Amino acid sequence: MSTRALRACQLLSPAAVFRHTVLLATGALILVPFVWMVSLSIKPPGEIFRTSFSFWPVQFYGVENYTKAVTQAPLPRYLGNGVMICALILALQMLVCAPCAYALAKLRFAGRDTLFGLVLIGLLLPHQVLSLPLFILGYQIGILNTYAALVFPYVVSPFGIFLFRQFFKSMPDDVVHAARLDGLSETAIVWKIMVPTALPAVIAFAIFSIVSHWNDLFWPLIAVHDQSLMPPTLGIMVFKSEEAGTDYGPLMAAATLVVLPLIVAFLAAQRWFIEGLAEGAIK
Amino acid sequence: MREPRASTDACHELSSRDGASTFRCPAASKALGRGLREALAAWILAGPSVFFLLMLYCLPVIGVFVIAFTNWQFGAATLSFVGLANFREVIADEDFRSSLRNTAIYLLIVVPGTVSLGLLIALLIEGGKSCRSFYRAIHFLPFMATMSAMAIAWEALLHPTIGLVNQTLSAIGMPAANWLRDEHTVLLALAAIGIWQNLGFAMVLFLAGLKSIPKDIYDAADVDGADLWLDRLRTVTLPMLGPVSMFVVIVVALRVFASFDTVKVLTQGGPGHASEMLLYTLYRESFEYLRAGYGAAIAVVFLAIVVTLTLVQAHLMDRKVHYQ
Numbered sequence: 054m055s056t057r058a059l060r061a062c063q064l065l066s067p068a069a070v071f072r073h074t075v076l077l078a079t080g081a082l083i084l085v086p087f088v089w090m091v092s093l094s095i096k097p098p099g100e101i102f103r104t105s106f107s108f109w110p111v112q113f114y115g116v117e118n119y120t121k122a123v124t125q126a127p128l129p130r131y132l133g134n135g136v137m138i139c140a141l142i143l144a145l146q147m148l149v150c151a152p153c154a155y156a157l158a159k160l161r162f163a164g165r166d167t168l169f170g171l172v173l174i175g176l177l178l179p180h181q182v183l184s185l186p187l188f189i190l191g192y193q194i195g196i197l198n199t200y201a202a203l204v205f206p207y208v209v210s211p212f213g214i215f216l217f218r219q220f221f222k223s224m225p226d227d228v229v230h231a232a233r234l235d236g237l238s239e240t241a242i243v244w245k246i247m248v249p250t251a252l253p254a255v256i257a258f259a260i261f262s263i264v265s266h267w268n269d270l271f272w273p274l275i276a277v278h279d280q281s282l283m284p285p286t287l288g289i290m291v292f293k294s295e296e297a298g299t300d301y302g303p304l305m306a307a308a309t310l311v312v313l314p315l316i317v318a319f320l321a322a323q324r325w326f327i328e329g330l331a332e333g334a335i336k
Numbered sequence: 337m338r339e340p341r342a343s344t345d346a347c348h349e350l351s352s353r354d355g356a357s358t359f360r361c362p363a364a365s366k367a368l369g370r371g372l373r374e375a376l377a378a379w380i381l382a383g384p385s386v387f388f389l390l391m392l393y394c395l396p397v398i399g400v401f402v403i404a405f406t407n408w409q410f411g412a413a414t415l416s417f418v419g420l421a422n423f424r425e426v427i428a429d430e431d432f433r434s435s436l437r438n439t440a441i442y443l444l445i446v447v448p449g450t451v452s453l454g455l456l457i458a459l460l461i462e463g464g465k466s467c468r469s470f471y472r473a474i475h476f477l478p479f480m481a482t483m484s485a486m487a488i489a490w491e492a493l494l495h496p497t498i499g500l501v502n503q504t505l506s507a508i509g510m511p512a513a514n515w516l517r518d519e520h521t522v523l524l525a526l527a528a529i530g531i532w533q534n535l536g537f538a539m540v541l542f543l544a545g546l547k548s549i550p551k552d553i554y555d556a557a558d559v560d561g562a563d564l565w566l567d568r569l570r571t572v573t574l575p576m577l578g579p580v581s582m583f584v585v586i587v588v589a590l591r592v593f594a595s596f597d598t599v600k601v602l603t604q605g606g607p608g609h610a611s612e613m614l615l616y617t618l619y620r621e622s623f624e625y626l627r628a629g630y631g632a633a634i635a636v637v638f639l640a641i642v643v644t645l646t647l648v649q650a651h652l653m654d655r656k657v658h659y660q
Binding site: 069083087160174188205268301312324330 | 400477
């Protein structure tokens with residue numbers, strides 16, 4: 054029997070048929086909200102309100118809906134805000150967390166255990182619980198309703214410190230000693246040796262950080278009220294309440310544009326995303 | 337006479353100590369110096385983290401407790417200690433109790449639904465060789481999709497007249513419902529969205545668990561005559577997944593417990609208080625009604641539940657290590 058015939062046999066065994074049938078069915082169900090969203094985003098109002106199961110519209114209205122979505126609401130502004138906030142948060146988190154993780158992993162100093170305890174407490178605390186005092190803190194230093202308000206609670210990430218510490222700890226001490234003999238300062242060791250070697254951890258953390266902050270609605274809702282400062286999650290909510298659910302087409306087009314960047318990135322780097330997000334969610 | 341002698345003694349002692357130290361000290365002081373330098377470098381490197389951990393985590397968590405145990409209001413200059421008064425008010429409040437009840441019901445639907453579906457899908461994916469990453473990707477998609485935007489898509493799906501759900505139901509002769517505006521169905525609808533969002537996460541955790549089952553146990557089961565897939569599932573896979581499953585239940589429960597986006601975007605806790613959930617109540621009382629003490633008391637209750645679940649999770653993780 055040729056290998057192809059063998060493979061066809063395996064593919065058609067009852068167990069395999071069962072496996073593919075169930076997985077295709079659940080997969081299809083999972084995709085329904087995405088497909089329906091895209092479908093509505095290319096339909097004219099008349100077709101949206103006419104009940105039908107068809108995915109593809111009789112009259113293609115995508116151009117009108119997407120144009121309306123990016124011109125009627127400041128959607129490009131929201132998306133730009135989202136990119137900027139996520140980039141700023143990630144940059145600050147790396148800058149603050151990596152040196153601390155290196156100190157915890159490779160240096161001996163009084164208070165190291167206390168500091169690590171502090172990190173573990175930070176890991177344990179859900180951010181929503183801290184929102185009220187953080188709101189007051191933001192008010193006291195006068196940064197509410199600015200970009201700084203969206204960023205400051207996330208400057209340090211206990212998860213980032215924890216993850217990098219694990220990774221740095223697994224690197225041999227000889228590397229550090231050799232670097233010191235070469236005359237590298239401790240700061241240089243962090244950025245020139247530790248962080249580049251820990252690239253998998255950096256990528257996993259970056260994905261976790263970007264996805265969580267791109268998707269976060271809770272804190273932006275509290276921190277800003279100017280439309281020009283809003284990230285996409287908050288902006289689309291405002292767009293929805295302004296449209297009051299009557300103009301579905303542009304609303305769905307806007308929703309598609311908000312979801313799209315992460316989906317595209319996910320499909321391009323699936324394995325990294327799953328690892329990063331699963332690790333981040335377990336902690 | 338005595339004094340000089342004493343001083344010569346002292347001198348002698350000093351010089352002998354000095355001699356000893358010249359004999360031994362360069363290394364010691366160098367080591368001490370290196371230790372100090374290392375500690376100094378460590379504190380400089382960790383300094384920003386220490387500062388921000390204290391400012392953004394420790395101070396706020398103390399703040400929450402202080403606010404919860406006092407009568408402080410937003411903008412007030414003074415505060416006084418009121419003991420458990422805020423907690424008494426919270427517990428006596430019918431709205432809070434219904435919020436707690438709704439959260440419990442929501443958890444009791446979403447967690448078992450998510451975990452069992454996640455397990456089923458993981459078993460099926462791992463059960464064959466083809467299309468693994470394709471199926472994994474599809475099922476994981478909702479976990480990372482922006483929920484506030486996807487909630488809008490769900491609203492369209494659940495729309496009473498033009499929604500796909502009701503169209504399908506009426507096409508097969510089932511009664512339709514106004515899912516998000518009916519107090520009897522709203523929690524169910526939100527729970528369905530919750531399962532949709534999280535089952536890919538449970539699936540990934542189970543896939544990792546399945547990979548960690550040693551192959552020789554399956555071989556042993558083969559020798560013992562467990563050659564059918566179902567036999568192997570019953571005798572090896574499920575028992576071996578026991579500890580992992582408990583862990584998945586807790587981790588998923590922690591995520592589901594913090595559900596907020598769907599409530600905020602789709603129902604605002606309504607109709608009535610039928611879909612009011614803990615985190616949404618916390619948000620509304622603290623930031624819409626600006627009842628700081630009340631909101632902080634809810635935050636403390638929320639924190640207590642999360643910490644309990646996390647400690648159980650940590651305990652399970654320790655046990656898992658022992659199993660291996």
